C-alpha cells in the first residue's frame with residue numbers, strides 16, 4: 001500500500017516508466033508518437049482551463065454549517081430553518097468585476113453564495129455584501145457587466161464606461177453610494193455582512209406565504225480598507241481575502257455570521273409605499289425588524305481548490321419546500337441564468353460534481369449527457385407517468401398560488417409614481433458620521449477622476465436629489481459648479497440624460 005502511494009500511473013491506472021524523458025529515436029533523434037504517456041500528459045494539460053464564471057470569477061470557498069437558534073416555523077416549513085436544526089453547507093465568496101487573476105482588495109461588491117445541503121435537497125442562497133443592487137431589470141445585467149469589465153477597444157477597465165452606465169440608471173444610486181463608501185473595500189470576507197438582496201418568499205405548513213429578505217451579519221465586526229491600504233495590499237498580496245479566509249479556518253478561528261430574516265405580509269406588500277419586489281429598494285429595519293434565525297459558521301477548508309471551489313455551482317433556482325421566489329423581475333431572470341451558465345461552464349451533469357451534489361436522494365428523470373458518472377440510475381424506468389407509479393411528482397410540496405394582476409407589457413418602473421431612486425441613498429448619507437462622509441466624497445472623487453465632466457455632473461445631480469448637502473459637497477469634491485448642478489437638478493431624468501450626453505458641453 002505504502003509503495004502504491006508512490007507509484008505514478010496513467011489515467012487508466014497503468015504504471016508510467018518515465019515522466020521526464022521523451023521516447024526518442026536515438027539519443028539526439030525525434031520523439032516517437034508511441035510515447036503515449038507524453039501525449040496524454042500534454043493533451044490533458046491543454047484542457048485544464050475551463051471557462052471562468054462570466055462575473056464573480058475570482059473566489060474562495062469553505063465548508064461549514066448553519067445552526068438554527070431562533071424559531072421562524074410560523075413563516076416557513078423548510079426543514080433547514082426549523083428550530084434546533086443543523087445543516088452542512090459550502091460557501092463561496094467572490095469579487096465581481098475582476099477576472100480569475102485579479103486582486104482581491106478591489107473596490108467592488110463581494111459575492112457570497114451558500115449551498116445548504118438540506119435533507120429536502122440543496123438550497124442555494126446566492127447573495128452579495130450589499131442589501132441592494134445597481135439595476136433592477138434582468139435586461140440590464142449583461143450591459144452592467146460590459147460597462148464595469150473591459151473596454152472592447154483598449155481591453156482596459158474603463159471608469160468612463162462604468163460611470164456613464166451607472167449614472168444613466170438612477171436606480172443605481174443607492175448601490176453606488178455604498179460601493180464608494182468606506183464599505184466599498186471590505187478588509188476581508190470575514191469582516192463584512194452579506195444579503196440575499198432580493199425579496200424571496202417563505203410559506204408555512206398551512207401554506208401561508210410571507211415575503212422575505214435574508215441577512216447575514218458578521219460576528220467578526222465590520223472592517224474595511226481605505227484606497228491607500230488596498231493599493232498597498234494589492235501590490236503585496238493579490239490573494240489577501242482568500243489567504244485571510246483560508247488561514248483563519250486552518251487556525252481554528254472559524255468565522256461566523258448571524259442569520260436574520262425580514263418578513264412582509266402579502267397585504268403589507270400591496271400597500272407598501274415602494275415596490276417591495278424592486279431589488280434597488282430596501283426594507284427599512286424600523287418598519288420590518290430583523291428576526292433572528294441562527295448562526296452560519298465556516299469551519300473546514302476545501303482539499304482541492306479546482307474540484308471544490310472552481311467547480312462549485314450555485315443557482316437561485318435551487319430552493320426547497322417552504323422557501324420560494326417572488327415577482328422580482330431581476331430574480332426571475334437569475335432563475336434561468338445560473339443553470340444555463342453552468343451547463344456551459346461545467347456541463348449538463350454539473351450537479352453530480354461532489355461539491356454540488358445533494359445529500360438528499362435525487363430521483364429525477366434527467367438521463368445521459370456528457371460526464372454522466374453516477375451510474376445514470378441504472379435500469380430504473382426512464383419515463384413518467386409510468387404504471388409502476390415510481391418517482392411521482394409530489395403535489396403536497398407545491399407553493400401556495402399567487403394572484404397576479406395587470407396586462408402583459410414592458411413596464412418601466414420609472415413610470416411608477418412611487419418610484420424614488422434617491423431616498424435610500426440620501427438616508428444612508430444622513431446616517432453617516434463625518435468621517436464616513438469624507439471617505440465617501442474622497443473615494444468617489446478619485447474613482448470618477450478620469451471621467452468626463454458631463455458624467456460627473458449627472459452623478460453630482462443625483463447626490464443633490466438624494467440630499468442637498470451630499471450634492472453640494474460632492475460638487476465641491478469633483479470641482480464642478482454648484483449653480484449648474486442646481487439648474488440640472490430641476491430637470492426630469494430624461495431631460496437630465498439629454499442635457500448631459502455630450503462631454504464637449506461641459507468643459508472643465
Ligand code: HEM
Pocket residue numbers: 052053054055056059092093094110111112113126127128133137138141195196197198312313314330331333334337338341342345
Ligand atoms: C439578473 C441579474 C443577474 C444575472 C443574470 C446573474 C448571472 C450570473 C451568472 C451567469 C453567474 C455565473 C454563474 C456560474 O458560472 O456558476 C453569476 C455569479 C454570481 N452571481 Fe449573479 N447574476 C445576476 C445578479 C446577481 C445578484 C443580484 C446577485 C446577488 C444578490 C448575484 C450574485 C452572484 C454571485 C455571488 C455569483 C457567484 C456564485 C459563485 O460563487 O459561484 N448575481 N451570476
